[in-house]
Amino acid sequence: MPLGPLRPSPLVEQAAQRLRQQIAAGHWPVGSKLPGETTLAGELGVGRSTVREALRALAGAGLVRPRHGAGVFVIATEPVEDWPTRLGRAAVTDVYEVRMGVEVQAARLAARRRTPEDVSTLRAALEARRTASAGDDAAFVDADIALHTAVVAAAHNPVLADLFTEFAPVLRQGLVTLLHLTRLRRHDRNTGDGTHAALVEAIAQGDAEAAAAVLLEELEGTLGLLRGREGAA
The missing domain is CATH 1.10.10.10 (Winged helix-like DNA-binding domain superfamily/Winged helix DNA-binding domain)
Structure with missing residues (x-):
């Protein structure tokens, strides 16, 4: 031809x-x-x-x-997609499952390796999440992801930090959509505050297993909501 x-x-x-x-x-x-x-x-x-x-x-x-x-x-008949492109095509639940593995381990490491500066950053991020609760869903999600980013940063593992940075855009879109569809914040503007406060405290106290358990419970709950939304789509 x-x-x-x-x-x-x-x-x-x-x-x-x-x-x-x-x-x-x-x-x-x-x-x-x-x-x-x-x-x-x-x-x-x-x-x-x-x-x-x-x-x-x-x-x-x-x-x-x-x-x-x-x-x-x-050397190939199909183009090789870069990692951000593949993540962008992935189902948010698939990304979330991987996020759980990355971030739960990061929480354990953060509890063992956190510095006083890390704890201050985590407390400030928690407060920022609370302040953002009065704004729109996107602002709340941004503050939530900022707190989780601080948790990963406190693990002092650059590979974990890079992985979470790659996940963040897909997670953000999925969470904004989730809040919009479920209206979780209609009756609780600061949904999840208790578990996030417990996570910060566990890391501050150096309790690795408590930090991992609290975060796992939080992420599993959100994953369940995301799966429910996919099933209803």
Whole structure:
């Protein structure tokens, strides 16, 4: 199937899309070498620089790989999604299950490793969550996530912190939607205050198992609500 000339518009994007379609259709199987830049440019009706940029985009997507002195070879038929993209497509309940594992362990570590500065930050975040209870649901969720972020930070494990940072945008959207649909805050503007206060206190007291247990109970309750919402959708 000939590639065909392109219409005037962002040519690099069009070229990359056309080449991606050909790869996905098996025109160039995995392991095969793509035609040279001059040939591709002629078939697409663009300059070699446009083809070069399009190939660079395909390489960034994990579809092709240049080999010095040998050419450009197909290494996959589907683009490799980065982690934030995959999280964005995931069900919020799936993300939440992973969050539980990450954050419950972080709570244990936080209770063992917290510094006086960490405890002060946690207490301030708890108070900010209470203050935000008078605002809208989004502001409340932001304050809630800020408190949980402080818990993870107190664990002093950069990998856990990075993981939680990746989860945060998906969690935020899911929680805002949950509060809107369930109207949990209609009768309790500061829902979950008791468990969050107990979590902060357990970390401050250095009680790792109490911190983990309180947080697990809190997260399991929210996960149950999220599952109920998915089931009703």
